[in-house]
Amino acid sequence: MSDSAPVTEASWTAPGWFVTARHWLGRFPLSIIQLAMRIGVGSVFFKAGLLKSASWELTVKLFEDEYKVPILPPEVAARIAMFQELTIPILLFLGLGTRIATLPLLGMIAVIQTFVYPNAWTDHLTWGSILVFLLTRGPGVFSLDYLIERRVVKSP
Numbered sequence: 399m400s401d402s403a404p405v406t407e408a409s410w411t412a413p414g415w416f417v418t419a420r421h422w423l424g425r426f427p428l429s430i431i432q433l434a435m436r437i438g439v440g441s442v443f444f445k446a447g448l449l450k451s452a453s454w455e456l457t458v459k460l461f462e463d464e465y466k467v468p469i470l471p472p473e474v475a476a477r478i479a480m481f482q483e484l485t486i487p488i489l490l491f492l493g494l495g496t497r498i499a500t501l502p503l504l505g506m507i508a509v510i511q512t513f514v515y516p517n518a519w520t521d522h523l524t525w526g527s528i529l530v531f532l533l534t535r536g537p538g539v540f541s542l543d544y545l546i547e548r549r550v551v552k553s554p
Contacts, residue, residue, distance in 0.1 A: 428535075428538060429538035429539040429540050430538075430540070431538075432531075432532065432535070432536070432537055432538030432540070432541075433493075433537075433538055433540045433541075435528045435531065435532060436490040436491060436493060436496065436532065436537055436538075436541075437490075437491060438528070439487075439490065439503070439525055439528045439529060439532075440486075440487035440488075440490035440491050441487070442525065443482075443483045443486065443487045443503060443506075444483060444484065444487035444488075446479075446483045447479075447480050447481075447482075447483025447484035447487070448484070450476065450479065450480040450483065451480055451484065454476075457476045457480065458472055458473055458476050460476075461473070461475050461476040461479075464514075465513075465514045466513065466514070467509060467513055467514070468513060479506065482502050482503070482506060483506075486499050486502055486503055490532075490537075492541070492542050493537035493538070493540065493541020493542050493543050493544065494541070494542040494543060495543070496532055496536060496537035496541060496543050497532070497533050497536060497537075497543075500529040500530070500532050500533040501533070503525075503529055504526060504529050504530070504533070507522050507525055507526050507529070510522065
């Protein structure tokens, strides 16, 4: 005869504090997380654009020697990258056209991953995951998209 207590369904359930904590954390507003995602990923790209514009000659040299994006001349690729990095993050910060704004950034990530830094997949996966979340779930209530949608689409 065994001294251990029989295993029941109740013995496999999570402790009460864990269930309470999980429930409490689940109530954290998703809109704040979406705002943080927009600001976080937008900041990374915007800072990269500022660096490119601050030292244009070095930027073109990097595109010639290190980045080596196929098909496009280095000056053109650098200008496209800088333009996207300085404009699209502003849309993310404002939450304006957010779902569409994620697409060129996802394209940039794909190009960088494929042709420039193939070993930096963990960084690209992080930024890409955030952008895919924003693409599929939207920018949240702290956005111009939300305000426009509320004004245009009136619920019955």
